[in-house]
Amino acid sequence: MRDLADMAIHTITTKPWKLDTALEKYAQAGITGVSVWKESLEGFTLPEARSLLETSGLKVVSLVRGGFFPASSLAQRMKKVEENKQLIDTATAIGAPLIVLVCGADPGIPLQEARKQIEEGIAQILPYAEDKHIKLAIEPLHPMYADARSAIVTIRQAHELCIKFDSKSLGIAVDVYHVWWDPDLEYQIEKAGESNSIFAFHVCDWKTPTLDMLNDRGLMGEGCIPIRTIRQWVQKAGFSGFNEVEIFSNRYWSMDQDQYLSMIVKAYEEHV
Numbered sequence: 001m002r003d004l005a006d007m008a009i010h011t012i013t014t015k016p017w018k019l020d021t022a023l024e025k026y027a028q029a030g031i032t033g034v035s036v037w038k039e040s041l042e043g044f045t046l047p048e049a050r051s052l053l054e055t056s057g058l059k060v061v062s063l064v065r066g067g068f069f070p071a072s073s074l075a076q077r078m079k080k081v082e083e084n085k086q087l088i089d090t091a092t093a094i095g096a097p098l099i100v101l102v103c104g105a106d107p108g109i110p111l112q113e114a115r116k117q118i119e120e121g122i123a124q125i126l127p128y129a130e131d132k133h134i135k136l137a138i139e140p141l142h143p144m145y146a147d148a149r150s151a152i153v154t155i156r157q158a159h160e161l162c163i164k165f166d167s168k169s170l171g172i173a174v175d176v177y178h179v180w181w182d183p184d185l186e187y188q189i190e191k192a193g194e195s196n197s198i199f200a201f202h203v204c205d206w207k208t209p210t211l212d213m214l215n216d217r218g219l220m221g222e223g224c225i226p227i228r229t230i231r232q233w234v235q236k237a238g239f240s241g242f243n244e245v246e247i248f249s250n251r252y253w254s255m256d257q258d259q260y261l262s263m264i265v266k267a268y269e270e271h272v
């Protein structure tokens, strides 16, 4: 059996489980890291969540997710900045060292303008994050989400922002689901590695056909993404953190989660 010392899981992956159950099950399965979705904190106070995380023995990899900066009015954009600052406080409270940023987009806002608003949003929260020693990882999303979720769609764009801000607290979350198609992927990973900008690595698979744009991700090995090859590129670029399993799937959420978790561990051992 493969060592799971570098395996983490996102709580959204087993969405039907509450935080306490999820942590207990992950630890029992030998998984060593967890990324906490803010939705899974509902029903717990922050000190309760922190204590559950600490006693689980799992290492907290990240808090997911902030960002969503673009909006049509200044008041809404300011509200989003405030929400991101609150999320930084939440990360501090539960002991998460990093926040994943899904940068946002709005079908009513041209992409160039959305990208400007993203840059302005990051500029407003980055000093706060630096102050609190919380890292921010820009996650480029697959271009099919450029209408409403992220105007940042490639590692190159994310890296350009990192270079512009030149902060040790700003980096990139590389998620194979979002970037596997990029013809420049190996090169962009190498460049991002040169500036130590790779902060996180997420895995799942791309199914053919994909039946739902959001909630039909595959288990590793179930689709066409060369996960192990991309992991090797990321490691060659100097990344030594967790391989984080992050799967949104109506199909898997509807099945027995204990059985699903064993399938996840097996898929991880065979394909990551």
Ligand code: ZN
Pocket: 139, 173, 175, 202, 246
């Ligand atoms: Zn991800």
